[in-house]
Amino acid sequence: MERVNTIDHCLRATWQAVAKMYNEQAAKHDTTMATAMALLNIDTENGTPSTALGPRMGMEATSLSRILKAMENRGVITREPHPNDKRVVLVKLTDFGRKKRAEARETVLTFNNAVYAAIDKEKIDHFFEVSKTINELIANKAIYNQD
Amino acid sequence: MERVNTIDHCLRATWQAVAKMYNEQAAKHDTTMATAMALLNIDTENGTPSTALGPRMGMEATSLSRILKAMENRGVITREPHPNDKRVVLVKLTDFGRKKRAEARETVLTFNNAVYAAIDKEKIDHFFEVSKTINELIANKAIYNQD
Numbered sequence: 331m332e333r334v335n336t337i338d339h340c341l342r343a344t345w346q347a348v349a350k351m352y353n354e355q356a357a358k359h360d361t362t363m364a365t366a367m368a369l370l371n372i373d374t375e376n377g378t379p380s381t382a383l384g385p386r387m388g389m390e391a392t393s394l395s396r397i398l399k400a401m402e403n404r405g406v407i408t409r410e411p412h413p414n415d416k417r418v419v420l421v422k423l424t425d426f427g428r429k430k431r432a433e434a435r436e437t438v439l440t441f442n443n444a445v446y447a448a449i450d451k452e453k454i455d456h457f458f459e460v461s462k463t464i465n466e467l468i469a470n471k472a473i474y475n476q477d
Numbered sequence: 478m479e480r481v482n483t484i485d486h487c488l489r490a491t492w493q494a495v496a497k498m499y500n501e502q503a504a505k506h507d508t509t510m511a512t513a514m515a516l517l518n519i520d521t522e523n524g525t526p527s528t529a530l531g532p533r534m535g536m537e538a539t540s541l542s543r544i545l546k547a548m549e550n551r552g553v554i555t556r557e558p559h560p561n562d563k564r565v566v567l568v569k570l571t572d573f574g575r576k577k578r579a580e581a582r583e584t585v586l587t588f589n590n591a592v593y594a595a596i597d598k599e600k601i602d603h604f605f606e607v608s609k610t611i612n613e614l615i616a617n618k619a620i621y622n623q624d
Binding site for chain 2: 437468469
């Protein structure tokens with residue numbers, strides 16, 4: 331069978347490996363990767379409107395809502411009406427949430443630092459550049475005939 | 478809020494964009510990305526043992542089994558005992574399956590060719606090299622203290 335190393339396959343396999351690793355690290359801290367990602371996207375000082383979290387995390391509203399409910403039960407966030415606009419739900423970190431966020435940040439930094447220590451920065455710049463090009467080609471619908 | 482462009486975030490966002498694009502293309506061909514991926518991993522001539530498909534697709538046995546059942550119902554594959562070892566289930570393409578596989582292959586090639594046409598090959602080589610380094614660091618458990 332042919333076995334071409336395609337860009338899509340490389341992206342998928344690498345992201346799956348990173349996600350598995352992050353989930354294992356999250357489990358060591360009694361949490362999940364989804365919770366850790368949400369924590370990292372919440373402003374430590376002012377909190378973040380719940381509607382802003384979904385797009386940042388690339389997640390549908392229903393999945394996000396389930397995660398936020400679990401996080402509230404766990405005591406890492408509170409959800410309260412925005413002081414300036416009561417229609418907006420503001421997600422804020424508790425003190426415990428701030429501690430868990432710091433752990434998540436450390437996990438992300440440790441991974442990124444390990445990669446930067448293992449390979450030339452120029453190559454990592456190219457990695458980002460290729461990824462940017464892929465995202466642009468897709469956003470511009472420049473790949474397939476649009477019929 | 479700090480907004481560092483991390484390697485993990487880049488991988489996740491780019492893979493999600495590719496997966497969304499592939500799902501849209503699959504829908505145009507009345508199929509799904511999971512089916513298309515499975516088709517591409519089945520040998521056109523001799524078929525492929527079902528147990529070999531899961532690891533190739535990075536998929537758990539239960540999810541794979543559900544997909545193979547749907548593919549059999551759809552008429553793109555057959556499942557039969559391996560001629561040399563009846564304990565092994567051999568997944569084989571039907572003629573219709575070969576047609577759908579060719580469509581999936583075209584979709585993958587079109588995407589990959591578009592990326593190669595848009596950016597220097599050297600940068601794509603570095604993209605692969607960085608991904609390989611990430612996978613090796615993870616496989617070697619070289620990133621986090623193993624406690």
